[in-house]
Amino acid sequence: MKLLVNFSRGKGRKPIIAQVVRDTGVLINVERAVIDSSEGEALIDVPDDQCKLVSDTMISLGARVHILEHSVSLDESECVDCGACISICPREVFSFDPEWKLSLDEKRCVLCGKCVDACPSHALTTPV
Amino acid sequence: MHKTISQINERIRDGSARVVTAEEMPAIVSELGEQGALKEVDVVTTGTFGAMCSSGAFFNFGHAEPPIRMERIWLNNVEAYGGLAAVDTYIGATQQSDTREDEYGGAHVLEDLVAGKSVELRASSRGTDCYPRRTITTELLLENLNQAIMCNPRNAYQRYNAATNTTDRTLHTYMGTLLPGCGNVSYSGAGLLNPISNDPHLRLIGSGVPIFLCGAQGMVIGEGTQHSPAGGFGTLMVTGDLKHMSQEYMRAATMTGYGVTLYVGLGIPLPVLDIDVVRATAVRNEDISVDILDYAVPSRNRPVIRKVNYAELRSGSIELNGEEVKTSSLSSFRKARQVAEELKGWVEQGKMQLALPTRPIDAKNVSRPMHQSTQGPRVLDIMDRQVVSIHEDEEIKTAAKKLLKGETNHLPVINGTGVLVGIVTTFDISKAVANPGKAHLVKDIMKTKVITAKPEEAVDIAVQKLEQYNISALPVVDADHRVLGILTAMNLGKLFGGRWLK
Ligand code: SF4
Ligand code: SF4
Numbered sequence: 342m343k344l345l346v347n348f349s350r351g352k353g354r355k356p357i358i359a360q361v362v363r364d365t366g367v368l369i370n371v372e373r374a375v376i377d378s379s380e381g382e383a384l385i386d387v388p389d390d391q392c393k394l395v396s397d398t399m400i401s402l403g404a405r406v407h408i409l410e411h412s413v414s415l416d417e418s419e420c421v422d423c424g425a426c427i428s429i430c431p432r433e434v435f436s437f438d439p440e441w442k443l444s445l446d447e448k449r450c451v452l453c454g455k456c457v458d459a460c461p462s463h464a465l466t467t468p469v
Numbered sequence: 470m471h472k473t474i475s476q477i478n479e480r481i482r483d484g485s486a487r488v489v490t491a492e493e494m495p496a497i498v499s500e501l502g503e504q505g506a507l508k509e510v511d512v513v514t515t516g517t518f519g520a521m522c523s524s525g526a527f528f529n530f531g532h533a534e535p536p537i538r539m540e541r542i543w544l545n546n547v548e549a550y551g552g553l554a555a556v557d558t559y560i561g562a563t564q565q566s567d568t569r570e571d572e573y574g575g576a577h578v579l580e581d582l583v584a585g586k587s588v589e590l591r592a593s594s595r596g597t598d599c600y601p602r603r604t605i606t607t608e609l610l611l612e613n614l615n616q617a618i619m620c621n622p623r624n625a626y627q628r629y630n631a632a633t634n635t636t637d638r639t640l641h642t643y644m645g646t647l648l649p650g651c652g653n654v655s656y657s658g659a660g661l662l663n664p665i666s667n668d669p670h671l672r673l674i675g676s677g678v679p680i681f682l683c684g685a686q687g688m689v690i691g692e693g694t695q696h697s698p699a700g701g702f703g704t705l706m707v708t709g710d711l712k713h714m715s716q717e718y719m720r721a722a723t724m725t726g727y728g729v730t731l732y733v734g735l736g737i738p739l740p741v742l743d744i745d746v747v748r749a750t751a752v753r754n755e756d757i758s759v760d761i762l763d764y765a766v767p768s769r770n771r772p773v774i775r776k777v778n779y780a781e782l783r784s785g786s787i788e789l790n791g792e793e794v795k796t797s798s799l800s801s802f803r804k805a806r807q808v809a810e811e812l813k814g815w816v817e818q819g820k821m822q823l824a825l826p827t828r829p830i831d832a833k834n835v836s837r838p839m840h841q842s843t844q845g846p847r848v849l850d851i852m853d854r855q856v857v858s859i860h861e862d863e864e865i866k867t868a869a870k871k872l873l874k875g876e877t878n879h880l881p882v883i884n885g886t887g888v889l890v891g892i893v894t895t896f897d898i899s900k901a902v903a904n905p906g907k908a909h910l911v912k913d914i915m916k917t918k919v920i921t922a923k924p925e926e927a928v929d930i931a932v933q934k935l936e937q938y939n940i941s942a943l944p945v946v947d948a949d950h951r952v953l954g955i956l957t958a959m960n961l962g963k964l965f966g967g968r969w970l971k
Contacts, residue, residue: 421518421720421732421801425645427785428653428797437785441803459646461520461722461730461799 342392348404367391372451412450419464429459471743486511488816490809498751513750516736516808517659519800523623524731525561529615537602539592562731574729576721582611617711623693627665627703631656636765641726654796659805660754660779664737665703675826681736681812684715697836736808740823754779849924852954861912879942882915891915
């Protein structure tokens, strides 16, 4: 399951992800992170059964956690199967099936949002 | 051997015509040979589904009581043309809503009407003796209109050049999102299914020929605007009744950063009269080539990066400068196929008969660029020639003094040979003064990535750069990168009272 974590940084604050890995023993896969001097946002992937543990621990350390039930989603009634999203996505989420219909491998999505703007039909949305 | 159009129509009427799509044709020809294919196949259907900006529709609303001669007309806040008779209008697909900008436009009005939604008509007038009414507002459904006739001045482009982007930032174009550093290649067109690619000499496609247009039976009016078949870029003007169209084959869309457009599904059935038709309809994706143009250059003449054919583009990636680059399409091949299949069904079931052009379309035309009797202002016409620059080895203090003396906030930085190597702004200097550190010289604090303008460049191009990079000055340099002047927002302000700035 994917979690979007927002945390503030600054003097005296511990590196939150490292601390959660140490405290819970759960291996966290960081898929995307934007961190500057005062705050950070990271998209992490954790095993489903340990999602609650990781989330609770992060919250106790002062982070805001958003559980992402789904990644990029496609509105099939809007999609015209043009494929404009295919070359835009850095994670190869999109491809054509043999019938030239768009197919998605959502698990690969890191929610960068690039495809949302590139789709001429407003068929793609991300939860954040 | 050859067949006549009436023989083919007779077979369509008695249900014995053999109809295939242009995608199926190459295999049939290689299996049966050209003569065999001519004997076997009566009709080849084509299809395309892509963004076609030059689309729109004529409406007649009927008269109100008291009647109005509409001068300005809006449909769901999208302005439509008011220069026709009292209650006629034309709405263009790319016209944007006054209130929702590129979220909604003429294309969406057309799609909403076809989907059975109601659309608000708002119109105003000066009022005349015969048409006293001055305003009207009413909700309309497609069925309330006397006529709703789609009439598209330029559809069905024979092929379209592909696009890439060599700059270091993402470009938003009518060819979609182009990633920096040639990060992708975007293309458009149905390749072997495209109508004109299956009839490049325009022997079969011309005025009066029946077509599939957005799910309705329509017709070719004649050559499209910007028709340029000599170079392989033929276009068609087409029409069809909006009341019989389906959302399945027409979709409003928005190209981010560019605007509204309409996806149009269009197909033409081609009668297989003789061996030349067989040869033309056996065209494969490999046979249709286009150029990949660099959209980094904001000019009519974009440099060609390489030539490719549709088979390469469809494969999903091509090689560009030794690297593999992903390709993707803006038009939908699946939908193009659906158009050709549906059209095939129509002809098989006798719902559509074929016709030859009542008037041919010129197959040799070349479209010319605009004749410009005046040139717009160039950078050299308005740039500041009294530019103060500074040497990279000067002290920051000297730069500060120069900035104080001059009227400018920008100092181009040059090296020993007079070549531009950087730029410093009042902000860079204040920062250096506020946080005194190791930096003493101009070269320690200057920005080395300088966006520049060329003297011959159109002012509009320079303005685009200022906006894109969110900066307020551009050093103007010659071919050797020597500073000739500087163009600032202030110079632009002087131009026609600032009309050049948004
Ligand atoms: S959000 Fe980014 S990673 Fe996810 S599908 Fe879209 S482009 Fe790909
Ligand atoms: S860009 Fe949009 S419309 Fe085109 S295939 Fe992707 S999701 Fe579908």
